[in-house]
Amino acid sequence: MPFENIDARIADPATYQDPAACQALFAHLRATDPVRWTAPQGYRPFWLVTRHADVRDVESRPDIFLNGPRIVLRPIAVEEALAAQQAGRKDLIRSMNAMDGDEHRKVRGLTSRQFMLPPVRQMAPKIDAIAREFVQRLIDKGPETDFFQEVAVWYPLRVVMLLLGVPAADEALMLKLTREIFEQRPDTDKAQQGQARLGFFDYFGALLADRRQTPRDDLASAIANATIDGQPLPEFESLSYCLTVATAGHDTTSATISGGLLALMTHPEQMQRLRDNPALIDSAVDEMIRWVAPVKHFFRTAAVDTQIAGTTIKAGDSVMISFPSPGFDEAVFDAPTEFRIDRTPNPHLALGSGPHACLGQHLARLEIKQFFLALFDRIDTIALNGTPTYSPSNFISGLSSLPVRFTVK
Ligand code: HEM
Helix, strand or coil: CCCCCHHHHHHCHHHHHCHHHHHHHHHHHHHHCCEEEECCCCCCCEEEECCHHHHHHHHCCCCCEECCCCCCCCCHHHHHHHHHHCCCCCCCCCCHHHCCHHHHHHHHHHHHCCCCHHHHHHCHHHHHHHHHHHHHHHHHHCCEEEHHHHHHCHHHHHHHHHHHCCCHHHHHHHHHHHHHHHCCCCCCCHHHHHHHHHHHHHHHHHHHHHHHHCCCCCHHHHHHCCEECCEECCHHHHHHHHHHHHHHCCHHHHHHHHHHHHHHHHCHHHHHHHHHCHHHHHHHHHHHHHHHCCECEEEEEECCCEEECCEEECCCCEEEEECCHHHHCCCCCCCCCCCCCCCCCCCCCCCCCHHHCCCCHHHHHHHHHHHHHHHHHHEEEEEECCCCEECCCCCECCEEECEEEEEEC
């Protein structure tokens, strides 16, 4: 039976290592149980919402479906270990995606100007230069290399660290720390996770102190000197802000660039169309985001008794919203299992919607676009050179290796 043990499969990080099987499971749920009571062993139960219309509905009612207090799916044992480690606090950080209402609006507003389209567009020449540097790195490693490990991990990291104001020399340390914090290995040592967060906080504590003394034109300076209602943003929230941007802006974009390249290599006619017609790059980027949808879920918590598509949800119930599933909803997309670089419109929800919609979406799109333009400027042919592997995570998951073979123009 293809759809046995659905609850366990939804929770199991390994499920997300097989994107096609995962989408088949979501298709089954959209058709048979679109608002599913899901109770995997070892986890607090929740409603899983998979249809496009229902995910939009939940995200458009932020007063009813709160972002706090439950954020992501963790085993009860991990939630308890975290709570014990940090005086009752169940989360490692206090970030905007755990906030609601006015608090969320004010905290998000501290940097939302920097993430708007016009300032992001001004970053294009710098991002283009970084993209070209990493394409050169690929060429230097070639003609056979692991695209994910050599390029896709590092390029978005450099962009997000540039935004924050972290020097390139400290990128390896940032990668190590953020990975240790968010890794979902079964044997992940919680004490080590806590240590990694402290290491990150030490680093950014020093950076923020420096930017209070000498502000620069970077996000760390904006965060370091931010005030809300005339009061400075507390240190824990400021450090959490840095960690949120560093992590939200990294794995997601790495996964989309590598997953997007894999999709092009496995759909060579689409790759050729893009190369023949670079004007299709913008729609191609959104199709890559829909296809990869690296953020697998976030939670909402019902503030009052309510309904989703006729199903009664009790106050206090957890609701898991799926971000990959709506992009493959047959009710909205024509031939959703086809990868089409000219898909327009493309109303996928892989970047979320409503007041919590991805803050970095313009930056993400620009980064992906500049990368592929730079790649096709230099590379003549590129093809899969082995079996790709995926990282196990029910939260943010994508490729962990992508062997490629290429020739240079
Ligand atoms: C292709 C790449 C990316 C994808 C697929 C992605 C996806 C998402 C998703 C699904 C959410 C939750 C939306 C919701 O709850 O409705 C989110 C939130 C967020 N993203 Fe992204 N993201 C990407 C890149 C980035 C980048 C580059 C940055 C910043 C440098 C960023 C910063 C954030 C922040 C700060 C939030 C929290 C927003 C809030 O709660 O108000 N993301 N992203």
